[in-house]
Amino acid sequence: MVRRHLLGLNEPVSALVIGGREGIGGAIAAALLDDESTVAVTVTSRDVKWVGTPSSDTRLHRCLLDVTKTEQMVRLAEELSHRQSGLNVILNCTGLLHTEGFGPERSWRHLDMQTMQQVFAVNTFGVALTVRYLLPLxxxxxxxxxxxxxxxxxSIGDNRLGGWYSYRASKAAQNMMIRTGAIEAKRARPNLVCVALHPGTVRTALSDPFTKRKAEDELFTPSESGQHLIDVLSGLSSKDSGYHFAWDGERIPW
Ligand SMILES: NC(=O)c1ccc[n+]([C@@H]2O[C@H](COP(=O)([O-])OP(=O)(O)OC[C@H]3O[C@@H](n4cnc5c(N)ncnc54)[C@H](OP(=O)(O)O)[C@@H]3O)[C@@H](O)[C@H]2O)c1
Incomplete structure (x- = not known):
């Protein structure tokens, strides 16, 4: 009998986790490495010091990547294309909601060109570059x-509360990049599952300023959310490609 591996693969996982130093990406990378059959997990971060720190697990590779920098993306793609193990999984876990300089807009009065550009650069354009340079691997x-x-x-259809203009709009645009990439990918890669995921509300640096008043049981830990997302992905087939799924497997309206 053929052994089913993690994520419903017929072969051991060889993954790239983009933005996997901490948060949900970090938990997913750890969960993939927990499985003995996993061949390799390449984890990216912008943190030069973390990237340069040696790992005791020879299957873990740390690489530098700022998703808004095309030259870094090209370099990573080149490096990965020479790896013997090849890749069968790419998970983008990067995201930007706030910095020390700005937070999500509560009103249109807070809309600001520089902020919008920064948020879209990570949440939309960075994802587009991963489709352009990494998906073909x-x-x-x-x-x-x-x-x-x-x-x-x-989700535009699910927006009843308003606010958070840049984050919402950049994620809506990310979903369109994923959907459009999934359609193009289908021609040469009919078995590819290319999807957007919602991880639930998760206790991470990204959500921290907005979850202070939430009860523990209203939040996932990064490990819980990561495991949910692995379970959802394991159950998806190429028929599900081009859609947006929540942590519980529900399909989210556009
Ligand atoms: N937490 C939640 O409740 C929640 C809810 C809905 C959706 N999400 C989404 O879940 C994803 C993961 O977020 P998280 O909650 O795990 O937050 P997090 O802990 O803050 O992780 C965000 C990651 O994004 C990376 N990143 C930011 N800007 C980057 C850039 N320019 N280039 C490359 N990497 C960049 C950071 O990596 P380095 O600093 O190491 O470079 C960091 O690892 C995001 O897409 C977020 O929008 C989270």
Whole structure:
């Protein structure tokens, strides 16, 4: 009998986790490495010091990547294309909601060109660059996964509360990049699962300023959310490609 591996693959996982130093990406990378059959996990971060720190697990590779920098993306793609193990999974876990300089807009009065550009650069354009340079590294002839963590608040149909203009709009645009990439990918990679994911509300640096008054049981830990997303991806097939799924497997309206 053929052994089913993590994420519903017929072969051991060889993954790239973009933005996997901490938060949900960090938890997903750890969960993938927990499985003994996993061949390799390449984790990216912008943190030069963290990237340069040696790991005791020889299957873990740390690489530098700022998703808004095309030259870094090209370099990473080149490096990965020479790896013997190949890649069958790409998970984008990067995201930007706030910095020390700005937070999500509560009103249109807070809309600001520089802030919008920064948020869209990570949440939309960075994801587009991963489609452009990294998705083509996935195999054409068998199951493979390209998933990007988006957010339910990026759903236009589900927007009843308003606010958070840049984050919402950049995630809605990310969803369109994923959908459009999934359609193009289908021609050469009919077995690819290319989806956007909503991780739930998760206790991380990104959500921290907005979850102070939430009870523990209203939030996931990064490990809980990461495990949910792995379970959801494991159950998806190429028929589900081009859609947005929540942590519980529910399909989210655009
Ligand atoms: N937490 C929640 O409640 C929640 C809810 C809905 C959706 N999400 C989404 O879930 C994803 C993961 O977020 P998280 O909650 O785990 O937050 P997090 O802990 O703050 O992680 C965000 C990651 O994004 C990376 N990043 C930011 N800007 C980057 C850039 N220019 N280039 C490359 N990497 C960049 C950071 O990596 P380095 O600093 O190491 O470079 C960091 O690891 C995001 O897409 C977020 O929008 C989260």
């Amino acid at each position: 996935l195999p054409r002839d068998r199951r493979a996964i390209f998933a990007s963590i988006s957010a339910r608040v990026g």
